[in-house]
Amino acid sequence: MSRYFTEDHEWIEVDGDVATVGITNYAQEQLGDIVFVELPEEGKSFDKGGDAAVVESVKAASDVYSPVSGEVIEVNGALEGEPALVNSDAEEEGWFFKLRLSDASELETLMNESAYEKFVASL
Amino acid sequence: MSGPQDPNFVEDDAVEELPLQELPLDGWHRAKGARMVGFAGYHMPIQYEGIMAEHLWTRDHAGLFDVSHMGQLSLTGEGLDAALEAIIPASIASLGVGRQRYSMLLDEEGGILDDLMVSRRPDDIYMVVNGATKYDDIAWLLDQFPDEITINLMDEAALLALQGPEAAMALARIVPGVDRLFFMQCAAFTWNGHPLWVSRSGYTGEDGYEISLPAEAAAAFADALCAMDEVKPIGLGARDSLRLEAGLPLYGHDLTPDISVIGADLGFAILKRRREEGGFIGYARVAKELAEGAPVRRVGLTIEGRLPAREGAEIFVGKTRVGTITSGGFAPSLGAPIAMGWVDAAHAAIGTALEIEVRGKRIAATVAPMPFVPHHYHRQKS
Numbered sequence: 001m002s003r004y005f006t007e008d009h010e011w012i013e014v015d016g017d018v019a020t021v022g023i024t025n026y027a028q029e030q031l032g033d034i035v036f037v038e039l040p041e042e043g044k045s046f047d048k049g050g051d052a053a054v055v056e057s058v059k060a061a062s063d064v065y066s067p068v069s070g071e072v073i074e075v076n077g078a079l080e081g082e083p084a085l086v087n088s089d090a091e092e093e094g095w096f097f098k099l100r101l102s103d104a105s106e107l108e109t110l111m112n113e114s115a116y117e118k119f120v121a122s123l
Numbered sequence: 124m125s126g127p128q129d130p131n132f133v134e135d136d137a138v139e140e141l142p143l144q145e146l147p148l149d150g151w152h153r154a155k156g157a158r159m160v161g162f163a164g165y166h167m168p169i170q171y172e173g174i175m176a177e178h179l180w181t182r183d184h185a186g187l188f189d190v191s192h193m194g195q196l197s198l199t200g201e202g203l204d205a206a207l208e209a210i211i212p213a214s215i216a217s218l219g220v221g222r223q224r225y226s227m228l229l230d231e232e233g234g235i236l237d238d239l240m241v242s243r244r245p246d247d248i249y250m251v252v253n254g255a256t257k258y259d260d261i262a263w264l265l266d267q268f269p270d271e272i273t274i275n276l277m278d279e280a281a282l283l284a285l286q287g288p289e290a291a292m293a294l295a296r297i298v299p300g301v302d303r304l305f306f307m308q309c310a311a312f313t314w315n316g317h318p319l320w321v322s323r324s325g326y327t328g329e330d331g332y333e334i335s336l337p338a339e340a341a342a343a344f345a346d347a348l349c350a351m352d353e354v355k356p357i358g359l360g361a362r363d364s365l366r367l368e369a370g371l372p373l374y375g376h377d378l379t380p381d382i383s384v385i386g387a388d389l390g391f392a393i394l395k396r397r398r399e400e401g402g403f404i405g406y407a408r409v410a411k412e413l414a415e416g417a418p419v420r421r422v423g424l425t426i427e428g429r430l431p432a433r434e435g436a437e438i439f440v441g442k443t444r445v446g447t448i449t450s451g452g453f454a455p456s457l458g459a460p461i462a463m464g465w466v467d468a469a470h471a472a473i474g475t476a477l478e479i480e481v482r483g484k485r486i487a488a489t490v491a492p493m494p495f496v497p498h499h500y501h502r503q504k505s
Contacts, residue, residue, distance in 0.1 A: 009124045027124050032360070033175040035453040035460075036429045038482070054482065055124070056431050058174040058453045059360050063125040083429070 004067065004107055005116035011091055012067040012099075014107060022095040023055065023064060023086065026120050031057040034086045039075040040097055046070060048106050053096050055086065068106040070099030146191045147281045147338035151345055155356050163254035165192045167359055174360035178455040181327055181365055182496075185287040186357035187348050194257025195280050195335055196250040196264075200272035203248060210267050211241070212384065212393045212403045218243045223307045223322050225392050227384065228252075228260060233408025234380030235387060236263060238372070240333075242309050242322060249309075249320065251282070251333070253374045267404070281341035286331030286365075288499065289353040294321075294332055297347050301332060305503035314344060323501060326362070328369025328494055330501045367461060368454050370423055370493025376434055377421055377449040377463050383408050386417035386465070420471040421449070423493035424462040424479070429453075430486055431460035432479040438464055439478045439485070445470045448479060456496050466490070 003013045009027035013020045028034065036056040046052050046066035053064040075097045079085055086094035101107075111119060143166045146152070152159065157168030168189065170177060180186055198207065204215045213226035223242035227235050237260050240251045252260045261274055268274070285294050295302040298312045301321050309322035317340040325331040336344060348354045363373065372378045378387055384405075390413065397403065398413060426432055431453050438446035451462030462479070470477060475490040 023124050032170060032173055033453075033455075036431060038430065056453070058178075058364055058455065059169075061431075061433060065124065 003113060004110035005113065005119075006065070006067045006110055007119065008065050010064060010067045012107075012110065014101070014104075017101050017104070018073065019068065019070065019099045019101055020095050021052070021064075021067060021097055021099060023090055024116070024120075025090045028087050028090040028094070031055060031060075031062060033058045034083045037079040037083050037086060037096065039079065040072045042072050042075060044072045045102070046072070046099070048103075056083075064096060066099065067110060068099070069102045071102065072097050073100050074098040146189060147341045148189050148191065148345060151342045152189065152356070155349075157356070157358060160359070162359060163192045165254065167192060168356070170358040170360045171356050174358070174364060175455045177355065177357040177361035178364050180355050181287045181329065181357055181361060182456055183288065184355070185285055185289040185293045185331070185351075185353045186327070186361070187345060187354055188284040188286065188357050188362055189281070189341075189345075190254075190284055190333070191281040191338070191341070192254035193282055194250075194252040194254060194260060195277040195282055196252065196261070197275040197277055198248040198250060198272060199246070199275075200268075202269065203272055206268050206272050207241075207248065208397075208403060210264065210404055211239075212397050212406070212409065213241055214394045214397055215241070215243075215248070217394075217396075220245055221308055221310050223309050223324060225389075227378075227389065227392065228263060229384065229403070229405030229408075230380055231404060232380075233383045233405035233412075235374075235378045235382060235384065236260070236380060238374050238378055238389075240322070240324065244309075244311070244320065249335075255375055277335070279338055280335050281338045282333060282335050283341065283345065284325050284327075284331060284333045285348060285354070286325045286327040286329045286357075287353075288330060290329070290331040291501065293348060293351050293353045294334075296351065304332075304501075306330075306500040308503075314347075315340070317344070326369070326371055327365035328371065328496060328498045329365075330499050361455075363450075364452055364455055367450055367452060367463065368456055368494065368496040369498060370463075370495060372421060372463065373450055382419065382421065382465060383412055383417055385409060385412035386419050387421045416468055418468055419446070419465050420468055421463060422466050422471050423491045423495060424448075424451075424464055424477065424488040425491040425495075426451075426460040426462060426479065427487040427489075429460065430481060432462050432481050432486060432488070436462075437480045438466060438488070439480060440470055445477065454495060461491075461495050462488070463493075
């Protein structure tokens with residue numbers, strides 16, 4: 001399994017042709033207390049960079065983009081009852097949705113963990 | 124992920140193109156770990172440890188807010204009471220020394236130019252206006268006032284607010300006597316040789332104080348308060364969620380020139396003599412709407428589910444658009460989203476079922492009494 005990151009602070013972990021997507025720990029820190037996550041419908045398809053989810057903090061709403069193209073095969077239902085999971089465990093239990101990849105070559109455009117760490121340090 | 128789309132903290136409140144100014148406590152906030160944002164032309168702390176925790180802390184203990192961006196005005200001059208009554212709808216003639224009232228500046232059509240606090244001190248009238256509007260307010264006042272009246276913008280003074288059930292105990296420990304003030308009373312005190320002007324008021328719905336003091340004393344004073352177990356610094360984010368729960372309107376959002384005093388449900392701020400005699404700018408609209416009601420009204424809304432409705436969201440009854448959300452968010456003390464909005468009078472009664480459109484979906488809302496969370500002011504028993 002390998003994990004990639006976007007400049008918009010999503011992470012994506014790939015296992016075969018299925019990938020799990022969430023927002024990074026840096027992103028949840030920037031947002032503050034998360035009170036609602038609007039998840040996509042299963043079966044929906046996204047292009048790379050498409051609006052996939054919305055995360056609402058106490059103060060504001062932010063769009064979450066799909067890091068790559070694919071079809072949603074599962075969403076994290078636990079976030080419905082406990083959106084604060086994104087604050088407490090953004091990069092594991094606080095995942096948003098799983099995608100079936102339609103073009104694995106798109107992963108090459110993303111950052112690996114050390115590149116993302118450098119990117120965040122530069123902000 | 125996109126940057127947070129927060130209507131309160133983007134360019135509409137920043138002074139266009141001008142570099143942001145620094146508050147007297149700028150370095151103090153940063154040293155306390157604040158995240159700073161641009162608001163009303165200043166770098167301001169939006170949060171320290173987190174909005175939710177800061178909000179709940181203020182409801183249970185005491186929160187220290189820096190509101191030095193607000194405009195503190197000292198008004199003096201011959202005939203000031205009459206000159207001020209010709210502009211604002213508050214009763215100034217009956218305002219005693221050490222008493223404070225809530226009022227507003229109205230335009231000729233009765234639209235709201237700003238909301239404000241006005242109090243009488245021994246040697247002047249002291250007014251606190253909103254930060255984003257202070258220069259416009261001064262220009263407006265100068266246009267209206269006769270030459271005898273002088274306006275001094277007290278930009279050498281900081282303004283701090285200490286709010287919450289433990290505020291009185293905490294502040295009285297270093298400023299003895301402040302606990303004897305009741306809600307909307309004010310008086311001069313000293314701390315370490317520095318003059319303070321303290322009013323028992325605020326904008327969270329809790330008991331508490333607003334303290335005007337020389338800018339150079341502000342950091343030491345804030346340190347003295349935050350050294351106490353009851354007190355933590357609180358950012359703008361929690362200030363906004365606290366005032367929303369308290370049903371208090373925010374200028375530039377819930378109040379603008381497009382809504383009237385009666386429409387905004389601020390008629391309480393106009394006492395009997397002024398309602399009957401008028402004699403202030405915008406009175407014709409007030410008199411008409413006192414008699415007939417206002418066509419659009421500011422209401423509170425409770426929202427079903429957990430999805431917050433934000434400023435700008437449209438309000439519907441069936442296919443008919445009946446209003447707009449003017450501020451909305453998640454209420455930490457209630458664990459649910461709440462909002463304020465402007466709604467056509469026919470749909471503004473408490474209990475009316477409405478729908479709000481959020482990202483193409485309709486969510487159910489109900490017109491609710493405000494405040495959403497009861498006020499805990501320290502009122503004088505009459």
